Amino acid sequence: MARVVxxxxxxxxxxxRRQVQRVNAALGASDLVLLAFGNASAxxxxxxxxxxxxxxxxxxTLRPDDITVVELAxxxxxxxxxxxxxxxxxxxxxxxxxxxxxxxxxxHSSYATSWAQAEREIPxxxxxxxxxxxxxxxxxxxxxxxxxxxxxxxxxxxxxxERYRVGGLDPMLLPAVxxxxxxxxxWGESLQAAFANALALEEVARMxxxxxxxxxxxxxxxxxxxxxxxxxxxxxxxxxxxxxxPRER
Amino acid sequence: MARVVxxxxxxxxxxxRRQVQRVNAALGASDLVLLAFGNASAxxxxxxxxxxxxxxxxxxTLRPDDITVVELAxxxxxxxxxxxxxxxxxxxxxxxxxxxxxxxxxxHSSYATSWAQAEREIPxxxxxxxxxxxxxxxxxxxxxxxxxxxxxxxxxxxxxxERYRVGGLDPMLLPAVxxxxxxxxxWGESLQAAFANALALEEVARMxxxxxxxxxxxxxxxxxxxxxxxxxxxxxxxxxxxxxxPRER
Amino acid sequence: MARVVxxxxxxxxxxxRRQVQRVNAALGASDLVLLAFGNASAxxxxxxxxxxxxxxxxxxTLRPDDITVVELAxxxxxxxxxxxxxxxxxxxxxxxxxxxxxxxxxxHSSYATSWAQAEREIPxxxxxxxxxxxxxxxxxxxxxxxxxxxxxxxxxxxxxxERYRVGGLDPMLLPAVxxxxxxxxxWGESLQAAFANALALEEVARMxxxxxxxxxxxxxxxxxxxxxxxxxxxxxxxxxxxxxxPRER
Amino acid sequence: MARVVxxxxxxxxxxxRRQVQRVNAALGASDLVLLAFGNASAxxxxxxxxxxxxxxxxxxTLRPDDITVVELAxxxxxxxxxxxxxxxxxxxxxxxxxxxxxxxxxxHSSYATSWAQAEREIPxxxxxxxxxxxxxxxxxxxxxxxxxxxxxxxxxxxxxxERYRVGGLDPMLLPAVxxxxxxxxxWGESLQAAFANALALEEVARMxxxxxxxxxxxxxxxxxxxxxxxxxxxxxxxxxxxxxxPRER
Numbered sequence: 001m002a003r004v005v006x007x008x009x010x011x012x013x014x015x016x017r018r019q020v021q022r023v024n025a026a027l028g029a030s031d032l033v034l035l036a037f038g039n040a041s042a043x044x045x046x047x048x049x050x051x052x053x054x055x056x057x058x059x060x061t062l063r064p065d066d067i068t069v070v071e072l073a074x075x076x077x078x079x080x081x082x083x084x085x086x087x088x089x090x091x092x093x094x095x096x097x098x099x100x101x102x103x104x105x106x107x108h109s110s111y112a113t114s115w116a117q118a119e120r121e122i123p124x125x126x127x128x129x130x131x132x133x134x135x136x137x138x139x140x141x142x143x144x145x146x147x148x149x150x151x152x153x154x155x156x157x158x159x160x161x162e163r164y165r166v167g168g169l170d171p172m173l174l175p176a177v178x179x180x181x182x183x184x185x186x187w188g189e190s191l192q193a194a195f196a197n198a199l200a201l202e203e204v205a206r207m208x209x210x211x212x213x214x215x216x217x218x219x220x221x222x223x224x225x226x227x228x229x230x231x232x233x234x235x236x237x238x239x240x241x242x243x244x245x246p247r248e249r
Numbered sequence: 250m251a252r253v254v255x256x257x258x259x260x261x262x263x264x265x266r267r268q269v270q271r272v273n274a275a276l277g278a279s280d281l282v283l284l285a286f287g288n289a290s291a292x293x294x295x296x297x298x299x300x301x302x303x304x305x306x307x308x309x310t311l312r313p314d315d316i317t318v319v320e321l322a323x324x325x326x327x328x329x330x331x332x333x334x335x336x337x338x339x340x341x342x343x344x345x346x347x348x349x350x351x352x353x354x355x356x357h358s359s360y361a362t363s364w365a366q367a368e369r370e371i372p373x374x375x376x377x378x379x380x381x382x383x384x385x386x387x388x389x390x391x392x393x394x395x396x397x398x399x400x401x402x403x404x405x406x407x408x409x410x411e412r413y414r415v416g417g418l419d420p421m422l423l424p425a426v427x428x429x430x431x432x433x434x435x436w437g438e439s440l441q442a443a444f445a446n447a448l449a450l451e452e453v454a455r456m457x458x459x460x461x462x463x464x465x466x467x468x469x470x471x472x473x474x475x476x477x478x479x480x481x482x483x484x485x486x487x488x489x490x491x492x493x494x495p496r497e498r
Numbered sequence: 499m500a501r502v503v504x505x506x507x508x509x510x511x512x513x514x515r516r517q518v519q520r521v522n523a524a525l526g527a528s529d530l531v532l533l534a535f536g537n538a539s540a541x542x543x544x545x546x547x548x549x550x551x552x553x554x555x556x557x558x559t560l561r562p563d564d565i566t567v568v569e570l571a572x573x574x575x576x577x578x579x580x581x582x583x584x585x586x587x588x589x590x591x592x593x594x595x596x597x598x599x600x601x602x603x604x605x606h607s608s609y610a611t612s613w614a615q616a617e618r619e620i621p622x623x624x625x626x627x628x629x630x631x632x633x634x635x636x637x638x639x640x641x642x643x644x645x646x647x648x649x650x651x652x653x654x655x656x657x658x659x660e661r662y663r664v665g666g667l668d669p670m671l672l673p674a675v676x677x678x679x680x681x682x683x684x685w686g687e688s689l690q691a692a693f694a695n696a697l698a699l700e701e702v703a704r705m706x707x708x709x710x711x712x713x714x715x716x717x718x719x720x721x722x723x724x725x726x727x728x729x730x731x732x733x734x735x736x737x738x739x740x741x742x743x744p745r746e747r
Numbered sequence: 748m749a750r751v752v753x754x755x756x757x758x759x760x761x762x763x764r765r766q767v768q769r770v771n772a773a774l775g776a777s778d779l780v781l782l783a784f785g786n787a788s789a790x791x792x793x794x795x796x797x798x799x800x801x802x803x804x805x806x807x808t809l810r811p812d813d814i815t816v817v818e819l820a821x822x823x824x825x826x827x828x829x830x831x832x833x834x835x836x837x838x839x840x841x842x843x844x845x846x847x848x849x850x851x852x853x854x855h856s857s858y859a860t861s862w863a864q865a866e867r868e869i870p871x872x873x874x875x876x877x878x879x880x881x882x883x884x885x886x887x888x889x890x891x892x893x894x895x896x897x898x899x900x901x902x903x904x905x906x907x908x909e910r911y912r913v914g915g916l917d918p919m920l921l922p923a924v925x926x927x928x929x930x931x932x933x934w935g936e937s938l939q940a941a942f943a944n945a946l947a948l949e950e951v952a953r954m955x956x957x958x959x960x961x962x963x964x965x966x967x968x969x970x971x972x973x974x975x976x977x978x979x980x981x982x983x984x985x986x987x988x989x990x991x992x993p994r995e996r
Contacts, residue, residue, distance in 0.1 A: 554988030
């Protein structure tokens with residue numbers, strides 16, 4: 001767990017905390033979250049910090065200065081008086097390992113979590129999936145006994161990172177993962193993108209389940225169609241949306 | 250059925266009734282309840298009474314003084330002019346047998362009731378379940394012919410208590426049960442906890458159903474992971490949320 | 499189809515139309531109805547008329563004087579300038595055959611309609627079902643070629659009535675039926691009861707589907723438990739709710 | 748992709764854009780659309796143009812003058828400063844091939860898309876389906892490698908048109924199609940009709956899935972019942988609704 005220390009700086013990361021508060025409020029109002037099962041964070045890489053929802057807090061009444069700011073390297077709290085989400089070590093592990101990601105959303109959304117509980121990756125069966133995820137959404141291995149016993153949340157981050165490293169997976173091509181027996185962690189190049197990916201993942205998980213009922217063992221989508229849809233929206237050849245300029249980061 | 254008697258005391262249990270009214274209103278506004286299929290109660294163990302929703306009442310227009318107060322020992326009405334929920338004898342049996350519980354929520358929520366109708370316990374397949382229930386959610390045996398014929402609601406309470414006694418189950422570790430062919434009864438250390446457990450149970454029931462579709466006969470979650478998640482939120486070693494002080498009771 | 503004739507009376511059935519308008523508005527706002535797939539009617543047996551939603555009308559903007567009043571015996575319009583629901587002959591057939599019913603609600607609600615399309619009766623698998631329906635919800639036979647060709651809607655009513663007559667079924671014990679390949683018709687002793695039964699039917703249909711997934715070919719609920727629950731709410735021995743007096747009719 | 752050119756005319760198609768904006772706003776507020784997965788367009792055949800939602804735009808904040816107007820023959824933008832939906836070439840192909848259609852709605856609605864991903868046509872299993880679609884909702888073949896590589900969206904339109912031509916299907920009898928691995932395109936004689944058909948398609952897709960679970964391999968609805976229901980609402984013998992006059996177009 002992150003240690004809570006007195007802020008050692010006058011910087012209070014107002015804008016970052018405001019953005020994180022807003023996305024957490026949107027998350028709490030969405031169908032993705034029941035009770036307090038979810039949290040969103042964002043990173044400021046120049047400042048070397050991440051801002052995250054406090055543990056067990058109510059989404060609707062959250063104010064920007066309730067958001068806790070944590071140093072990326074040490075995990076120490078540098079702004080905010082509340083204890084950060086218990087999932088903080090998982091978020092930190094992902095920000096450290098994946099330098100291109102700017103924000104993370106964790107939920108127990110119903111269908112995505114069902115795939116995680118079944119320990120199955122979500123195959124890409126259509127263009128809705130391909131618009132957001134450039135292949136099957138991966139699932140981690142289970143945590144080992146000793147990984148559960150100590151630093152459980154940090155080890156949760158580690159098995160995610162391991163899954164990408166071992167599988168040679170690109171976190172920007174596959175901005176969502178299922179933690180076995182637990183649920184999804186989703187990220188993106190911005191808070192908006194991470195939240196959109198979390199919404200898309202839940203819908204994709206639901207449609208994949210229903211597709212399997214209608215056609216057991218469907219073959220995955222054609223690789224060219226997958227790439228075409230992912231690249232319509234992502235990367236240098238994107239032609240979806242209004243702006244040929246780089247997106248906010 | 251509880252007899253309705255004239256209140257023999259000037260105490261009118263204002264605060265208890267207000268709390269019970271508020272949670273019943275929240276219950277009626279939730280997806281857990283259709284029509285009048287559900288009720289919440291809370292106990293005041295010092296005063297030896299429980300407060301419960303009146304029978305067949307509309308959730309939205311319920312006022313605190315509509316809530317009926319019943320003596321725990323006798324089942325007699327001690328405050329309120331309305332007939333208590335027909336499920337009152339079930340609630341009484343649970344409060345009497347489980348001294349640690351402070352509140353009970355009964356619903357016919359859709360997925361949990363489907364498991365109850367299938368007479369299957371809900372296996373613990375992931376951490377969402379483990380965050381609230383320290384093992385499979387148990388199911389009672391069916392009521393026998395003579396148990397249905399007389400004191401049906403009291404016998405419903407009895408088969409719940411029997412299930413915990415025979416199975417050596419801890420009601421605080423497993424604060425929800427499925428009554429065979431009927432639906433869930435859920436409880437907790439406070440009204441808020443009981444309501445949260447009822448919401449969690451419905452989601453857990455839904456995800457377990459979908460998990461089974463994706464992987465028939467999944468093995469249950471690792472015992473260590475189960476205990477780790479339950480103990481993150483419950484008991485002396487809890488580190489989830491903001492407060493190291495004991496919760497409201 | 500009912501002929502539209504000039505009203506031959508100064509009676510305009512204000513109260514009846516207001517009630518029917520209100521329940522149709524509630525129906526349109528509920529999850530039971532998509533687009534214009536549904537209608538509610540009520541009968542005034544002394545006046546020998548029924549009031550029903552106009553065909554294809556929008557639920558939200560419906561006013562009481564949009565409701566069409568039809569003579570029970572002839573099917574002639576006696577009040578209202580709008581064409582009555584195309585399902586009017588079905589409603590008329592039910593009011594004529596079942597003298598105890600006071601109101602009818604027809605929907606294409608999703609799960610109930612799925613059972614109707616599967617041409618399967620909904621077995622009683624739990625107490626939620628038993629609280630409203632005293633046995634399996636029956637399904638009609640398919641309409642024959644000539645029954646579809648002429649007076650289709652009247653014949654729809656006829657196959658419902660035939661199902662109850664042939665099966666020796668009591669319409670007040672089983673206040674809902676599935677028309678094969680079409681959807682549910684539901685009724686009751688009042689508009690409120692008919693609407694509540696329509697809501698309960700959809701939930702019961704959904705839970706029965708899920709129960710079958712969790713336990714293929716479950717046996718139906720014990721007859722004594724079924725009767726106990728139905729009689730808790732209906733008939734002379736009812737003890738659910740607040741009033742020992744007869745319900746509004 | 749349509750080229751964006753300077754408007755060569757003073758006509759700005761106010762009314763058409765206002766209608767298209769309104770239906771896109773309704774679409775965005777409906778359950779059919781998640782994120783930006785959907786768009787509606789309408790044609791003005793006299794003017795030889797179609798109006799469509801801009802690419803990636805937010806439904807809720809869309810104003811009429813955000814709507815882009817595109818020449819039917821050339822695909823050139825003739826009014827509006829925003830890039831039209833990336834699906835524009837698909838819409839154009841349908842308007843060119845099907846002269847009777849006035850509006851198109853494209854969504855990734857959950858159940859319809861699941862059928863599209865399973866590459867299965869939706870059989871007509873009941874009257875809800877028959878009220879809108881005069882037979883099975885067809886599914887296209889997959890796009891070939893070279894069709895994906897260049898002019899992907901135009902080829903998506905081409906495989907739809909091919910499906911109707913090869914199958915001898917009438918686009919007004921079957922105003923919806925599933926693009927394999929992608930999702931539904933739906934149309935109608937007006938924007939209202941196209942939107943209603945899109946809502947009906949999603950419900951019909953959901954009920955067909957559930958019907959198959961309750962009765963594997965159900966036989967399709969009787970042809971006479973199918974025709975009766977479709978013709979109650981469509982064509983010269985229609986008797987559903989209030990108006991014997993031709994509908995708005």
